[in-house]
Amino acid sequence: MSRMIAANAGGIAAAVDLLREGQCVALPSETVYGLAADARDPTAIARIYEAKGRPGHNPLIVHVASLEKAAALIELDARAQALAGRFWPGPLTIVARMKPDNGIAPSVTAGLATLAVRVPRHPVFRAVLDACGFPLAAPSANASGTLSATSPQIVLSGLSGKIPLVVADGITEKGVESTIIDLSGETPALLRHGGVPRELIEAAIGTVEDHTKPTVAPKSPGQLLRHYAPRARLRLNAVDVTADEALLAFGSLKFMGVQGGGWAKDLPATRLKNLSESGDLDEAAHHLFAHLYALDQSGAAAIAVMPIPDTGIGVAINDRLRRACQAQETA
Numbered sequence: 001m002s003r004m005i006a007a008n009a010g011g012i013a014a015a016v017d018l019l020r021e022g023q024c025v026a027l028p029s030e031t032v033y034g035l036a037a038d039a040r041d042p043t044a045i046a047r048i049y050e051a052k053g054r055p056g057h058n059p060l061i062v063h064v065a066s067l068e069k070a071a072a073l074i075e076l077d078a079r080a081q082a083l084a085g086r087f088w089p090g091p092l093t094i095v096a097r098m099k100p101d102n103g104i105a106p107s108v109t110a111g112l113a114t115l116a117v118r119v120p121r122h123p124v125f126r127a128v129l130d131a132c133g134f135p136l137a138a139p140s141a142n143a144s145g146t147l148s149a150t151s152p153q154i155v156l157s158g159l160s161g162k163i164p165l166v167v168a169d170g171i172t173e174k175g176v177e178s179t180i181i182d183l184s185g186e187t188p189a190l191l192r193h194g195g196v197p198r199e200l201i202e203a204a205i206g207t208v209e210d211h212t213k214p215t216v217a218p219k220s221p222g223q224l225l226r227h228y229a230p231r232a233r234l235r236l237n238a239v240d241v242t243a244d245e246a247l248l249a250f251g252s253l254k255f256m257g258v259q260g261g262g263w264a265k266d267l268p269a270t271r272l273k274n275l276s277e278s279g280d281l282d283e284a285a286h287h288l289f290a291h292l293y294a295l296d297q298s299g300a301a302a303i304a305v306m307p308i309p310d311t312g313i314g315v316a317i318n319d320r321l322r323r324a325c326q327a328q329e330t331a
């Protein structure tokens with residue numbers, strides 16, 4: 001049984017108790033829900049991999065309460081300090097060389113010499129970190145290879161019965177995972193598009209190399225193709241919709257037609273979700289996974305997706321959509 005509990009003082013206390021016992025718990029963050037456990041405890045970490053069905057070669061992000069705590073775990077050079085100062089707490093993950101004997105369980109990094117660290121902004125996640133005092137490893141709280149969970153319902157759809165507790169706080173603010181930047185080498189490498197747009201990172205530390213393109217032989221395990229996939233087939237950049245498709249809309253539906261006759265705006269509500277009627281990209285990211293999940297549940301064989309501008313956080317949205325398509329093509 002998995003218990004769901006509101007994100008109030010009682011919920012936070014229940015999460016802290018379980019984490020101290022070496023259990024894993026789903027917590028809200030500003031990006032997506034995370035499946036947290038004590039990053040120093042190999043048994044607790046094994047529970048994360050087990051619950052998610054995650055391959056052991058895909059390392060986890062460690063969450064800490066402050067820059068000082070991060071500095072005890074990894075080497076923070078001038079570039080890292082600049083990024084941390086600008087974006088922490090918030091949706092940015094920094095990969096850097098580990099400090100020796102930092103206490104992190106080797107299974108967290110899958111044996112790598114580098115560690116991914118983030119200081120989250122969500123008040124509930126922060127309260128849990130403060131109360132625990134130890135670092136929390138937390139991947140997204142979804143079964144490996146499926147949509148990231150932006151709501152407690154999506155967490156339970158994949159992990160029910162596999163984890164003891166979900167601390168529920170509605171739909172997460174950003175809706176896409178953190179941006180990951182690798183500072184372990186000479187040139188900063190962008191490993192994943194996410195909540196902090198690339199432009200803002202480059203404004204802080206100069207040009208970064210783009211290592212985000214999906215590949216079959218990834219540098220970072222997170223670049224694996226099979227990621228973020230719904231069940232229904234996705235059709236991107238759709239300018240109309242067929243009668244048996246669901247529609248993930250963006251912006252105005254005024255001129256969106258159904259092939260063979262009719263208007264998309266008249267589709268049944270279960271088959272039509274709009275990421276943002278006003279065309280706001282932040283709002284679209286916030287709704288992305290929850291809307292995809294809902295349309296997947298509608299039973300439609302395919303989901304047509306309207307074009308989304310490839311700027312700002314739209315880059316992360318399009319990245320997730322393309323990965324979902326490619327995962328399906330290669331599955």
Ligand code: TXA
Nearest residue numbers: 031033034059060114115116139140177178220221222
């Ligand atoms: O927004 C987020 O980052 C969420 C919340 C819960 O913080 N977490 C998250 O974790 O998305 P996860 O495990 O789903 O994605 C972490 C990614 C993986 O793609 C993993 O391969 C990569 O980070 N990663 C972790 N450690 C790494 C390392 N040392 N070097 C390169 N990539 C690493």
Ligand code: MG
Nearest residue numbers: 139140141148
């Ligand atoms: Mg994930």
